[in-house]
Amino acid sequence: MTPISDDDILARWKEEPAPLLPILHDFHDRDGFLSEEALRAVAHGLRIPIADLFGTVTFYHHFAREPRGLGAPRVCTGPICKMRGADALLGALDGATAMPCSGRCDDPIPVLRGHDTLVGLSGESLESRPSPLPPAVQEGIEECVFAHIREPGRASLDGYRNSGGYEGLRKALDMTPAELVQLVADSGLAGRGGAGFPTGVKWKAVADAEGHPKTIVCNADEGEPGCFKDRCLMDYDPHGVVEGMVLAAYATGATRGFLYLRYEYPETELVLARAMSEAREAGLLGPGILGTVFSFELYLRRGAGAYICGEETSLLNSLEGKHPFPRNRPPYPVTHGFADLPTAVNNVETLASVPPIVRHGADWYRGLGRGDQAGTKVISLSGDVARPGNYEVPLGFPLIELIDGWAGGTRDGHTIQAVTMAGLSGGFLAGDDLDVTLDEPSIRSRGSFLGAGGIMVFDDTRDMIEVSHQAMEFFADESCGKCFPCRIGTQRLMERLAGKEGPKELQPWIEEVVDVGKTMMETSACGLGMAAPLITNSLLKYFPEQVSDHVTR
Ligand SMILES: Cc1cc2nc3c(=O)[nH]c(=O)nc-3n(C[C@H](O)[C@H](O)[C@H](O)COP(=O)(O)O)c2cc1C
Ligand code: SF4
Numbered sequence: 001m002t003p004i005s006d007d008d009i010l011a012r013w014k015e016e017p018a019p020l021l022p023i024l025h026d027f028h029d030r031d032g033f034l035s036e037e038a039l040r041a042v043a044h045g046l047r048i049p050i051a052d053l054f055g056t057v058t059f060y061h062h063f064a065r066e067p068r069g070l071g072a073p074r075v076c077t078g079p080i081c082k083m084r085g086a087d088a089l090l091g092a093l094d095g096a097t098a099m100p101c102s103g104r105c106d107d108p109i110p111v112l113r114g115h116d117t118l119v120g121l122s123g124e125s126l127e128s129r130p131s132p133l134p135p136a137v138q139e140g141i142e143e144c145v146f147a148h149i150r151e152p153g154r155a156s157l158d159g160y161r162n163s164g165g166y167e168g169l170r171k172a173l174d175m176t177p178a179e180l181v182q183l184v185a186d187s188g189l190a191g192r193g194g195a196g197f198p199t200g201v202k203w204k205a206v207a208d209a210e211g212h213p214k215t216i217v218c219n220a221d222e223g224e225p226g227c228f229k230d231r232c233l234m235d236y237d238p239h240g241v242v243e244g245m246v247l248a249a250y251a252t253g254a255t256r257g258f259l260y261l262r263y264e265y266p267e268t269e270l271v272l273a274r275a276m277s278e279a280r281e282a283g284l285l286g287p288g289i290l291g292t293v294f295s296f297e298l299y300l301r302r303g304a305g306a307y308i309c310g311e312e313t314s315l316l317n318s319l320e321g322k323h324p325f326p327r328n329r330p331p332y333p334v335t336h337g338f339a340d341l342p343t344a345v346n347n348v349e350t351l352a353s354v355p356p357i358v359r360h361g362a363d364w365y366r367g368l369g370r371g372d373q374a375g376t377k378v379i380s381l382s383g384d385v386a387r388p389g390n391y392e393v394p395l396g397f398p399l400i401e402l403i404d405g406w407a408g409g410t411r412d413g414h415t416i417q418a419v420t421m422a423g424l425s426g427g428f429l430a431g432d433d434l435d436v437t438l439d440e441p442s443i444r445s446r447g448s449f450l451g452a453g454g455i456m457v458f459d460d461t462r463d464m465i466e467v468s469h470q471a472m473e474f475f476a477d478e479s480c481g482k483c484f485p486c487r488i489g490t491q492r493l494m495e496r497l498a499g500k501e502g503p504k505e506l507q508p509w510i511e512e513v514v515d516v517g518k519t520m521m522e523t524s525a526c527g528l529g530m531a532a533p534l535i536t537n538s539l540l541k542y543f544p545e546q547v548s549d550h551v552t553r
Helices: 006-012 019-031 038-046 048-057 077-083 086-092 156-163 167-173 176-189 200-210 229-236 237-250 266-281 312-319 347-360 364-370 399-406 431-435 440-444 464-478 484-497 504-521 527-531 533-542 544-552
Strands: 074-076 095-099 112-115 117-118 214-220 253-263 297-303 341-347 376-383 389-394 416-421 455-459
Touching: 006 019, 006 038, 006 237, 019 038, 038 048, 074 086, 077 086, 077 464, 077 544, 086 095, 117 266, 156 266, 167 237, 167 347, 167 533, 176 200, 176 237, 176 347, 176 364, 200 237, 200 312, 200 341, 200 533, 214 237, 214 312, 214 347, 214 399, 229 237, 229 266, 229 347, 229 376, 237 253, 237 266, 237 297, 237 399, 253 312, 253 364, 266 297, 312 341, 312 533, 341 347, 347 364, 347 376, 376 416, 376 431, 389 399, 416 464, 455 464, 464 484, 464 533, 464 544, 484 504, 484 533, 504 527, 504 533, 527 533
Parallel strands: 074 095, 214 253, 214 341, 253 297, 376 455
Antiparallel strands: 074 112, 112 117, 376 389, 416 455
16 A cells, blocks of 8 residues: 555645644655654645644654654553552553653553554463453442443433433524533533633633634543543543533634544544544534534544643644643633634533533532532552552542442552542641542642542552652653742752752752742743642651651662
8 A cells, every 4th residue: 555645644634633643644644754754744744844744743652763762662650550560560561651641640651552452460371352441330329420421322422312322412402502601601611621610601701702613622631640530431431522522613613623632542542532432423513513513523532641732722732733831821721722813621521521510510510519519529549559540530529438338449458548638649648637628628728729620549568759859750751841949949859859969958958849849830921830749748747757767868
């Protein structure tokens, strides 16, 4: 077969919005790497200065610049995989390189090879298999996004429709967009991607904003270490995400949407593409949805590996083919988002929550939470627990009941030394603070936050300095470098945790680490630099003896 030519690739995407990433992926797939000639062809075709394009391409982890780079194994070296021996696996696989947490912490170590994800603990045991389903629901618990996810065939349109799929959309089309926005606001749904912003408020702001076309972006970047819930939702309930996006479009007046999927989920891309094509054929996407005048075109875009692209403005720059630095805010994406036009960026779980909310009503969703807390949250639980996995809990549910009751507790009679919150971004909780309930007010009262709901458990055998060092190494690697408090601060904190340079006495060491962290929190331009010091602050709070040993050793 003659390989597809440069011109054919460029022509294929000419009329499509957000063409840079798919064009680069096509060249990458065709050649197995991005050659200099390919970059020149892209720069010429899209009229991007070659130096800018080079800077952007090399910013991403997964675009190989050497021949056959695409097929070389990429081994996950996230915190949980490190505990399972990722470094040894990395050394054992020919030509392998490390990649940050690739969102499969409820399985053995993931290895990306070309477009396949393999999992295993050694080179010989690597196998391709579906990502894990959530563990069985607990008695007496009612779920929202996971309610039907375990039903066989749920990922197909027929399977989705068997249990009420797209009924929410039919119901919504009998309402006005403003009524739909109000329903979502009344449900109390807040963003599940990290920041917890009320979804109804965001949608109203987009609906009220001037400028067309408006855009819905589904943030499926899921780069936070220890988070793997969006993968599960997309793998097993892709139509739930698509329906959520169509509902968001109807509510806000958007006519186009992008689903921005992280590079590390190649199988998920196929599942989503299939669901989108089924939905289009059934008149659920595209022009005149379900015979109405409402139209919504949805595009799937694959990232290329950069944690910062999960930050919504960075993601927008990435989609637009720019260097994916976060943007200065205000203005916010609700008025100046994709192509400087009104845009709602929402997380996968947020969007997947909307169809059941529309079907069952705002009061139903509110009532799923405990106390004053509205609704549910998927927690990705991993590390030193008997049954890691994705658990959908009522907001306000006790953390310890989740770990000890639902997930079977720690292994081999060990005790919990610490857990992380918000993946890594919330730092650690330990000691008496493990008695929190899973909701923002409770966790924020202990100086952390729930965020996207990744929780990693470390038992009493773990070296918390080493865990903290790895965490800071991740933030230092992923800092985009746009602002110096974060660029330099993450490096300094990483060096101190590695025992490199810096004060040799405890008090000056602590003062320096606290001071660097405070400056980062007060002056960083985005959430990465603001959150990273929670690692060192919580280490100092809960593990002063380990810190003292580390500094004086
Ligand atoms: C460094 C950083 C990484 C982020 N990564 C993600 C991500 O992978 N997925 C996500 O949905 N939100 C992520 N966010 C939050 C987004 O910026 C944004 O708040 C979210 O997508 C909005 O959707 P929601 O309101 O439905 O939560 C990240 C934020 C920061 C600061
Ligand atoms: S805080 Fe860090 S990641 Fe965020 S813009 Fe600044 S340098 Fe980039």
